[in-house]
Amino acid sequence: MIQPEHFVEDEWVEWYRLTPVRRWLESEKLWQTYLALGGSLDPEPDTQSPFFDARAPRARPAHGRTGVRVLRRGGV
């Protein structure tokens, strides 16, 4: 019988072995961390979505500043 570790990485094996409710609760923790770090709730534009509108205005982050920006770039 094929085991999950035969074709998925360890973190997926662990994820599969959680109960559905446990997975839900783990994702809630991730959400709390994401929001505590100032993560935006505005979805990333999805150019493959049939709803995608390149001209649609997007919400600004709650802190009013721009999002992630490059401070230093590698040579390549």
Next chain:
Amino acid sequence: MGGQACVFYGAAEFSRDTDFAILADAANLVRLRTALADLQADVVAVPPFELKYLRRGHAIHFRCQHPEAPGMRVDVMSVMRGVDPFSKLWRRRTTIELPHGTTCDLLALPDLVQAKKTQRDKDWPMIRRLVEAHYFQHRGRPTTAQITFWLRELRTPALLVEIAGRRTGLCRRLIPKRPLLAAAAARQVDELERALREEETAERERDKRHWLPLRKELEKLRHTTARRAQGV
């Protein structure tokens, strides 16, 4: 019906919007308007929040301004390509109760899998994970319905070969509905991989064709809205 349902069933999606499948009737829309008012949610983009758009298969997009959910996006749909009508979805739903007592109604896994068969790249690995997780969770003592679901929806060649080898009769009976099962039964992994890719491509093309008239309608609505905003 979106990211959190995927998390529950075993895929992992960090989706920042919240998607709801709803019954599109007048009474339910009144309830939905009340709930959205509580969230201080406004429609963003097109189409407008009207029954006729929901019934035609459009999604209505909202952004919440409530202090506890500032900027949260909510998308509402009622009709999805290849997915049964809402009344059937509701009968088959999964209801979960969270530790603090909140209950959530989720699309049943087979319905979620159908809803994910879209033109977008990101949905296809998700389907694979969803069905894999279900397989590993239930393969100890599966029902015929579960085995049928795996034979019809698994996207992992090794698992398809495994199950086709154990359930030869059922697999043979399902070949007319999913021809690639013939390759699974014959343990032809290369052929099976090719057929899975073809199956995905065909489904994505069907989704694009389905959305063609709807996208035209959205474009027209955007144009009208922009002209109105300019006072034309």
